[in-house]
Amino acid sequence: xxxxxxxxxxxxxxxxxxxxxxxxxxxxxxxxxxxxxxxxxxxxxxxxxxxxxxxxxxxxxxxxxxxxxxxxxxxxxxxxxxxxxxxxxxxxxxxxxxxxxxxxxxxxxxxxxxxxxxxxxxxxxxxxxxxxxxxxxxxxxxxxxxxxxxxxxxxxxxxxxxxxxxxxxxxxxxxxxxxxxxxxxxxxxxxxxxxxxxxxxxxxxxxxxxxxxxxxxxxxxxxxxxxxxxxxxxxxxxxxxxxxxxxxxxxxxxxxxxxxxxxxxxxxxxxxxxxxxxxxxxxxxxxxxxxxxxxxxxxxxxxxxxxxxxxxxxxxxxxxxxxxxxxxxxxxxxxxxxxxxxxxxxxxxxxxxxxxxxxxxxxxxxxxxxxxxxxxxxxxxxxxxxxxxxxxxxxxxxxxxxxxxxxxxxxxxxxxxxxxxxxxxxxxxxxxxxxxxxxxxxxxxxxxxxxxxxxxxxxxxxxxxxxxxxxxxxxxxxxxxxxxxxxxxxxxxxxxxxxxxxxxxxxxxxxxxxx
Amino acid sequence: xxxxxxxxxxxxxxxxxxxxxxxxxxxxxxxxxxxxxxxxxxxxxxxxxxxxxxxxxxxxxxxxxxxxxxxxxxxxxxxxxxxxxxxxxxxxxxxxxxxxxxxxxxxxxxxxxxxxxxxxxxxxxxxxxxxxxxxxxxxxxxxxxxxxxxxxxxxxxxxxxxxxxxxxxxxxxxxxxxxxxxxxxxxxxxxxxxxxxxxxxxxxxxxxxxxxxxxxxxxxxxxxxxxxxxxxxxxxxxxxxxxxxxxxxxxxxxxxxxxxxxxxxxxxxxxxxxxxxxxxxxxxxxxxxxxxxxxxxxxxxxxxxxxxxxxxxxxxxxxxxxxxxxxxxxxxxxxxxxxxxxxxxxxxxxxxxxxxxxxxxxxxxxx
Numbered sequence: 001x002x003x004x005x006x007x008x009x010x011x012x013x014x015x016x017x018x019x020x021x022x023x024x025x026x027x028x029x030x031x032x033x034x035x036x037x038x039x040x041x042x043x044x045x046x047x048x049x050x051x052x053x054x055x056x057x058x059x060x061x062x063x064x065x066x067x068x069x070x071x072x073x074x075x076x077x078x079x080x081x082x083x084x085x086x087x088x089x090x091x092x093x094x095x096x097x098x099x100x101x102x103x104x105x106x107x108x109x110x111x112x113x114x115x116x117x118x119x120x121x122x123x124x125x126x127x128x129x130x131x132x133x134x135x136x137x138x139x140x141x142x143x144x145x146x147x148x149x150x151x152x153x154x155x156x157x158x159x160x161x162x163x164x165x166x167x168x169x170x171x172x173x174x175x176x177x178x179x180x181x182x183x184x185x186x187x188x189x190x191x192x193x194x195x196x197x198x199x200x201x202x203x204x205x206x207x208x209x210x211x212x213x214x215x216x217x218x219x220x221x222x223x224x225x226x227x228x229x230x231x232x233x234x235x236x237x238x239x240x241x242x243x244x245x246x247x248x249x250x251x252x253x254x255x256x257x258x259x260x261x262x263x264x265x266x267x268x269x270x271x272x273x274x275x276x277x278x279x280x281x282x283x284x285x286x287x288x289x290x291x292x293x294x295x296x297x298x299x300x301x302x303x304x305x306x307x308x309x310x311x312x313x314x315x316x317x318x319x320x321x322x323x324x325x326x327x328x329x330x331x332x333x334x335x336x337x338x339x340x341x342x343x344x345x346x347x348x349x350x351x352x353x354x355x356x357x358x359x360x361x362x363x364x365x366x367x368x369x370x371x372x373x374x375x376x377x378x379x380x381x382x383x384x385x386x387x388x389x390x391x392x393x394x395x396x397x398x399x400x401x402x403x404x405x406x407x408x409x410x411x412x413x414x415x416x417x418x419x420x421x422x423x424x425x426x427x428x429x430x431x432x433x434x435x436x437x438x439x440x441x442x443x444x445x446x447x448x449x450x451x452x453x454x455x456x457x458x459x460x461x462x463x464x465x466x467x468x469x470x471x472x473x474x475x476x477x478x479x480x481x482x483x484x485x486x487x488x489x490x491x492x493x494x495x496x497x498x499x500x501x502x503x504x505x506x507x508x509x510x511x512x513x514x515x
Numbered sequence: 516x517x518x519x520x521x522x523x524x525x526x527x528x529x530x531x532x533x534x535x536x537x538x539x540x541x542x543x544x545x546x547x548x549x550x551x552x553x554x555x556x557x558x559x560x561x562x563x564x565x566x567x568x569x570x571x572x573x574x575x576x577x578x579x580x581x582x583x584x585x586x587x588x589x590x591x592x593x594x595x596x597x598x599x600x601x602x603x604x605x606x607x608x609x610x611x612x613x614x615x616x617x618x619x620x621x622x623x624x625x626x627x628x629x630x631x632x633x634x635x636x637x638x639x640x641x642x643x644x645x646x647x648x649x650x651x652x653x654x655x656x657x658x659x660x661x662x663x664x665x666x667x668x669x670x671x672x673x674x675x676x677x678x679x680x681x682x683x684x685x686x687x688x689x690x691x692x693x694x695x696x697x698x699x700x701x702x703x704x705x706x707x708x709x710x711x712x713x714x715x716x717x718x719x720x721x722x723x724x725x726x727x728x729x730x731x732x733x734x735x736x737x738x739x740x741x742x743x744x745x746x747x748x749x750x751x752x753x754x755x756x757x758x759x760x761x762x763x764x765x766x767x768x769x770x771x772x773x774x775x776x777x778x779x780x781x782x783x784x785x786x787x788x789x790x791x792x793x794x795x796x797x798x799x800x801x802x803x804x805x806x807x808x809x810x811x812x813x814x815x816x817x818x819x820x821x822x823x824x825x826x827x828x829x830x831x832x833x834x835x836x837x838x839x840x841x842x843x844x845x846x847x848x849x850x851x852x853x854x855x856x857x858x859x860x861x862x863x864x865x866x867x868x869x870x871x872x873x874x875x876x877x878x879x880x881x882x
């Protein structure tokens with residue numbers, strides 16, 4: 001599979017016929033997508049592609065091997081199976097598993113067109129790189145080149161550290177553009193700007209003292225040296241990765257790899273932001289296209305079996321496919337019958353509400369609009385209703401310390417919504433920001449965890465801090481709450497320490513070791 | 516497996532091996548691994564291979580689910596071990612179990628302890644080769660053609676060249692599709708070995724001590740078996756009298772009463788005389804006790820070891836497992852013999868954590 005990206009671009013004839021048919025239906029329903037290329041692969045290949053996050057040309061790293069092992073085991077033991085895989089790119093690439101039944105292939109194709117429409121039209125994908133296939137391959141080439149030049153182990157362990165912090169990005173910055181063209185860095189510039197000399201006028205040797213007087217040169221040098229000693233950044237910086245790229249004392253190849261990891265993290269961000277919607281949308285369309293157009297009566301049982309398998313919940317856990325498709329259907333129904341707006345909301349009579357139907361028929365139009373402008377958080381925030389929660393038996397659950405397990409916490413709408421939104425906020429991960437890159441006026445890095453009511457897991461936080469310290473090369477601190485008390489976790493390159501903030505100031509702190 | 520993922524996969528396995536190697540004592544002293552060696556695979560959970568990230572702890576964590584159940588009802592399994600259960604069907608951060616073959620595990624043991632390879636005595640130069648059909652070639656006699664692989668390749672080729680017709684699924688392998696079984700020669704040492712385990716089962720040996728013996732002898736077994744073509748094991752238990760038992764009885768017997776170690780050594784000698792003549796067998800004897808012995812018996816033990824056993828065995832290992840009851844003196848009494856006999860190795864095993872060191876004591880002689 002080495003150089004060529006693609007396993008087999010030629011669909012067998014019978015699948016090509018199917019593809020054309022389903023694509024035509026998708027267009028008929030108003031779906032709008034980039035050209036979509038299907039590849040037929042076997043289970044091993046599909047697991048491999050999935051292990052690389054959908055990109056067979058991704059850079060080499062052991063963690064993809066680990067992913068593969070997990071996927072392969074799941075498949076071999078019959079626990080899980082990847083049916084489809086589709087890549088946000090122009091053209092879209094989608095993979096079909098060779099050994100699937102024909103009815104499964106139909107379903108997957110219909111599902112894929114739903115995703116492709118979503119990629120092209122949803123606002124949160126608008127800024128993604130549509131030539132990612134090419135870029136990923138370029139990233140891989142660069143990293144392989146670095147491995148050859150600087151040693152495989154060295155590069156690999158640096159990637160380990162990058163991956164450890166690859167979620168410390170500002171997921172909204174792509175749309176908001178907080179800092180202009182911030183993704184351009186010049187890695188070829190060899191000199192470190194901090195030490196750079198002020199510009200000199202050209203001069204003959206014997207004239208130099210007059211043309212570039214020493215006095216002026218040192219005056220000009222002064223502010224340059226001063227600059228990094230000031231406290232920075234001005235505002236807490238959510239894009240920790242960018243901050244490191246700009247300010248950490250990294251070597252050029254390290255800076256480049258970190259920026260590659262960052263670019264890929266941003267590319268995958270909208271996928272995470274819209275998982276429920278995207279899967280719901282694709283499921284909505286496979287079910288619509290299949291049941292209304294494509295399905296033959298002989299295939300009904302297999303289809304129903306597969307469809308219900310995809311929608312199944314296990315162990316009470318929420319399935320994004322299921323939640324998404326049901327919410328889209330609910331919205332369609334509500335806008336078809338006019339069950340929205342103040343008149344409906346204010347109605348107190350349950351019986352009237354149950355029979356409410358204004359015959360507006362706006363449902364289809366509404367869901368197309370929803371898929372364009374929402375992400376999972378705004379989707380849930382806007383369209384989750386108490387009726388919906390009740391009908392689908394939703395509940396919130398929480399970890400119970402004394403029982404040492406998760407217990408059902410509540411069936412109240414507000415609690416459910418709160419839990420759901422919290423688990424989606426920043427992908428259910430803690431917000432970490434850079435507060436100061438010159439902490440204690442000693443060039444130490446101070447980060448802050450914006451505590452939202454949940455403590456960090458301490459052991460992994462320490463290990464992550466150590467990885468940050470490696471990049472910053474000076475002591476690194478993280479402000480957080482531990483058991484409700486403001487605490488400062490620190491790593492100075494040798495020792496970890498945790499202390500309470502407040503009754504402990506710099507003076508009392510144990511002196512740092514000399515590096 | 517594609518070449519690219521194969522490479523990343525091997526890299527991952529290497530890291531796993533490294534992790535296991537550095538935490539070996541933890542894995543070695545875990546008893547249940549022995550029970551799970553079904554089909555020669557050892558399954559090892561390794562949480563530490565995870566790449567660390569900032570994430571939430573369990574406290575106050577939770578999420579949303581659906582289904583029946585009252586408030587306060589426990590949720591079924593499936594939660595993320597390390598944090599909040601993710602919305603949806605993500606694989607989550609569960610602990611990865613890695614399979615190693617027992618062979619690999621023993622290999623790691625050897626590397627970690629820097630164990631020398633055992634050199635069989637006597638017939639050490641006799642090595643035969645054995646052919647194993649475990650590889651594939653492009654050429655070969657038709658009788659060795661690998662039917663399944665050949666057809667699979669043919670099918671792949673036809674699908675990719677668009678000549679496969681699912682309505683009329685005819686598959687005709689052509690020359691380049693054909694695959695043949697092939698063999699590799701693996702050298703097989705001819706030497707045979709006998710391992711004789713002896714254990715004190717008197718009242719002072721508790722279950723905990725026996726667990727230690729069981730784990731340690733398992734790894735001793737595995738290492739020795741790597742080096743010989745045929746290995747036989749015999750088990751002797753003793754209190755004031757000794758008898759030969761099967762493996763199960765060996766680990767599950769508990770007697771009360773006094774201890775007379777010489778009876779076990781006597782029986783061991785008898786086994787060597789009758790069953791494992793040293794001219795044709797490499798003999799490994801291991802004796803585990805808590806070091807408590809009937810005082811008058813000690814000269815007899817020394818005599819047996821010095822005259823009858825040590826001159827005839829490759830290795831005699833005495834492992835003294837600390838027990839709350841035993842006096843633990845025996846190791847000193849036979850200690851003086853180890854100056855005269857290189858092949859007598861003494862080791863103290865105070866607890867499970869010491870098993871690894873003890874294995875090293877026994878096996879680093881390379882005998």
